Amino acid sequence: MIGTVFLAAGLALLLLGGVGLLRFRGPYERLQAAGVGDIGGAFLFLVGLILRLGWPATGGILVALIGFFLFTGPLSTHAIAKAAFVRGERPSED
Amino acid sequence: MRTAVLVALICTAIPPLGRLWAGPTLWDRLTGAASLNVRITLALAAEAAFAGYGILLDVALAYAVLGFLGTVLVARFAERGQR
Numbered sequence A: 001m002i003g004t005v006f007l008a009a010g011l012a013l014l015l016l017g018g019v020g021l022l023r024f025r026g027p028y029e030r031l032q033a034a035g036v037g038d039i040g041g042a043f044l045f046l047v048g049l050i051l052r053l054g055w056p057a058t059g060g061i062l063v064a065l066i067g068f069f070l071f072t073g074p075l076s077t078h079a080i081a082k083a084a085f086v087r088g089e090r091p092s093e094d
Numbered sequence B: 001m002r003t004a005v006l007v008a009l010i011c012t013a014i015p016p017l018g019r020l021w022a023g024p025t026l027w028d029r030l031t032g033a034a035s036l037n038v039r040i041t042l043a044l045a046a047e048a049a050f051a052g053y054g055i056l057l058d059v060a061l062a063y064a065v066l067g068f069l070g071t072v073l074v075a076r077f078a079e080r081g082q083r
Helices: A002-023 A027-053 A055-086 B002-012 B014-022 B026-051 B055-079
Strands: none
Touching: A002 A027, A002 B002, A002 B014, A002 B026, A027 A055, A027 B026, A055 B026, A055 B055, B002 B014, B002 B026, B014 B026, B026 B055
C-alpha cells in the first residue's frame, strides 16, 4: 500500500521534472528542473519498488541503484552546467 | 500494476525525448539524454522487479553506469570545443 504511494509520488515527480524540462526558458533552468526531478523521482520510485516487492527479492541491487543515482545525479548536472558555462553560455538576466 | 507502471514511465519519458529532439543548444540535448537514461534505467528496474526476472536488475545497474559515463564524456568533450 505505502509502496504504491511511493511509486505514484516518484512517477509524479518524474512527470513534473519532464514538464519543467519542456517548459523552462534557458538551458540552466531546464538543467535544474531535470536534475531535481530525476533524482527525487528515481529515489521515490526505487523506494516504492523495494517497499512493494519486499526485501529478499530485489533489495540489495535496488539500494545500490539508489546510492548510485544520489551520487551521480549531481555529478552529471555539474558536468553539463560547467561545460555550458565554459563554452560561453550565460544565464538569462531577468 | 506492472503494465500501468510501465505505461506511466513511458509517458514521463516523452518530455525528455522532445527536449532531446528539439533542444536549441547542445546542453539541452545533453540534459534530455541524461533524463531519458534515468527513465530507461527505472523502466528496466521496474520490469525486473515486477516480473521477478532478477538478471535485468544487473542490466539496469550497468545501464545506469554507462549512461552516466556517456553524459560526462560528451559534456567534457564539448567543454574543450570542436577540435
